[in-house]
Amino acid sequence: MHDFKQAAHDNLTNTHLRQTLRKSTRTSLLKRSQVVQELGEDTWQQLRRRAHQIKKETIAHLDEYLEQLEAHLTEQGVQVFWAETAAEANDYIIQLAKREGASFVVKSKSMTTEEIDLNPALQAAGINPIETDLGEYIVQLAGERPSHITAPALHKSREDIARLFQEKLGIDYTDNPQELTKIARQKLRQKFLTAKIGVSGVNFAIAENGTLVVIENEANARLCMTLPDVHVAVMGIEKVIPKLEHLPTFLRLLPRSATGQKFTSYVSLIRGAQSSGKAVHLVLLDNGRSEMLADPRFHQALYCIRCGACLNTCPVYQRVGGHTYGWVYPGPIGAILTPKYQGLTQGKDLPFASSLCGSCTDICPVQIDLHHLLLWLRQAVVSSGSDRHLIEAVAMKFWTITMISPLLYRLASRLVRWLPQRAFHYIPGWTETRDFPSPAPKTFREIWNESLK
Numbered sequence: 480m481h482d483f484k485q486a487a488h489d490n491l492t493n494t495h496l497r498q499t500l501r502k503s504t505r506t507s508l509l510k511r512s513q514v515v516q517e518l519g520e521d522t523w524q525q526l527r528r529r530a531h532q533i534k535k536e537t538i539a540h541l542d543e544y545l546e547q548l549e550a551h552l553t554e555q556g557v558q559v560f561w562a563e564t565a566a567e568a569n570d571y572i573i574q575l576a577k578r579e580g581a582s583f584v585v586k587s588k589s590m591t592t593e594e595i596d597l598n599p600a601l602q603a604a605g606i607n608p609i610e611t612d613l614g615e616y617i618v619q620l621a622g623e624r625p626s627h628i629t630a631p632a633l634h635k636s637r638e639d640i641a642r643l644f645q646e647k648l649g650i651d652y653t654d655n656p657q658e659l660t661k662i663a664r665q666k667l668r669q670k671f672l673t674a675k676i677g678v679s680g681v682n683f684a685i686a687e688n689g690t691l692v693v694i695e696n697e698a699n700a701r702l703c704m705t706l707p708d709v710h711v712a713v714m715g716i717e718k719v720i721p722k723l724e725h726l727p728t729f730l731r732l733l734p735r736s737a738t739g740q741k742f743t744s745y746v747s748l749i750r751g752a753q754s755s756g757k758a759v760h761l762v763l764l765d766n767g768r769s770e771m772l773a774d775p776r777f778h779q780a781l782y783c784i785r786c787g788a789c790l791n792t793c794p795v796y797q798r799v800g801g802h803t804y805g806w807v808y809p810g811p812i813g814a815i816l817t818p819k820y821q822g823l824t825q826g827k828d829l830p831f832a833s834s835l836c837g838s839c840t841d842i843c844p845v846q847i848d849l850h851h852l853l854l855w856l857r858q859a860v861v862s863s864g865s866d867r868h869l870i871e872a873v874a875m876k877f878w879t880i881t882m883i884s885p886l887l888y889r890l891a892s893r894l895v896r897w898l899p900q901r902a903f904h905y906i907p908g909w910t911e912t913r914d915f916p917s918p919a920p921k922t923f924r925e926i927w928n929e930s931l932k
């Protein structure tokens with residue numbers, strides 16, 4: 480099981496990683512804030528409210544919109560596969576690749592395929608997955624996972640990437656971004672031209688007319704979707720939106736929040752196969768989403784459009800980086816999705832990986848109340864009793880009784896000042912990850928009374 484505390488400790492002592500994270504997240508936040516300011520605060524807040532309302536309505540009637548979407552896609556000749564689990568989704572794609580006789584597939588960036596571990600499943604079946612998004616290509620070369628939802632290689636500096644290319648591709652060292660991109664493009668171009676299957680994610684799917692929307696900057700997704708004869712799109716069931724008229728709201732919010740752009744370079748709207756001889760498949764993934772949907776508090780986590788802004792602004796993410804979180808979704812949204820999708824035991828430390836400053840909630844383009852969800856998850860972890868030190872549990876019980884009795888509170892606040900300071904240096908379960916503040920020399924009541932004299 481992933482040990483968040485140990486990983487956080489290790490990464491906090493990695494100065495190079497912290498510098499890279501600080502630079503990257505600051506740049507992302509700065510670019511985002513510039514394009515939001517250009518739009519104007521009022522317009523921005525209106526867009527956020529509108530997006531929240533659209534998502535709220537969609538999630539409230541998700542079954543109806545998904546059925547509409549399926550009906551329209553089927554009319555257009557798209558084969559729709561409902562995958563309840565990751566294993567079902569992977570198996571469907573593997574069988575498809577085998578039927579097509581594909582020894583490899585080209586892939587564009589998709590957190591949903593990361594979530595289902597499609598790459599290891601394909602490899603186990605003897606099919607080579609080739610990531611074609613530059614960031615994903617870099618992390619695949621490094622044998623790692625993405626550390627960020629929209630910027631997979633955010634944890635790597637330019638020099639790290641240069642050394643990686645030199646080592647893995649056998650080229651001369653260069654840290655010139657244009658040259659590195661050119662090298663990756665040359666390596667990938669031949670794969671695009673010969674691939675039998677292309678796999679992509681989906682940013683939005685429009686229920687009223689069965690359009691799949693993919694947004695990107697490198698055109699690699701467009702090549703994955705158009706050059707091979709078979710295109711397999713994989714999307715979580717929450718990505719549906721009711722109408723085409725809702726799309727512009729998200730197209731204005733997502734690039735600004737994700738990459739600080741007014742608009743992404745490419746927006747592809749796919750309606751069935753583009754020509755005869757081509758086939759389009761859509762894998763609709765549940766993988767725990769229905770359970771989330773049934774939870775009245777947490778179903779709002781399904782509003783997420785995976786922009787990654789909450790990661791960039793989170794003081795914890797900025798310091799420890801995405802790999803520390805132990806699963807595909809890092810940062811505040813990951814600290815909610817991991818315990819919900821992978822189980823409370825697996826993600827028990829994550830809700831505590833937050834200062835509860837609320838910056839994630841303030842920045843979220845669809846107004847998910849992230850920090851309160853984290854707080855409620857903390858309650859769930861504590862109530863489950865998992866990993867709670869007995870002494871901490873007794874201390875908290877005593878604290879609760881004391882806090883609701885003025886007399887006991889007064890006595891306790893005097894008592895703690897008589898205890899030697901070292902008594903607070905080690906409190907099991909508490910001081911392992913934080914300091915216990917020394918009691919103030921005077922209580923507030925004493926200071927107040929003195930001020931009245």
Ligand code: SF4
Nearest residue numbers: 783784786787789843
């Ligand atoms: S929770 Fe909000 S801010 Fe975070 S990735 Fe999702 S949409 Fe973006």
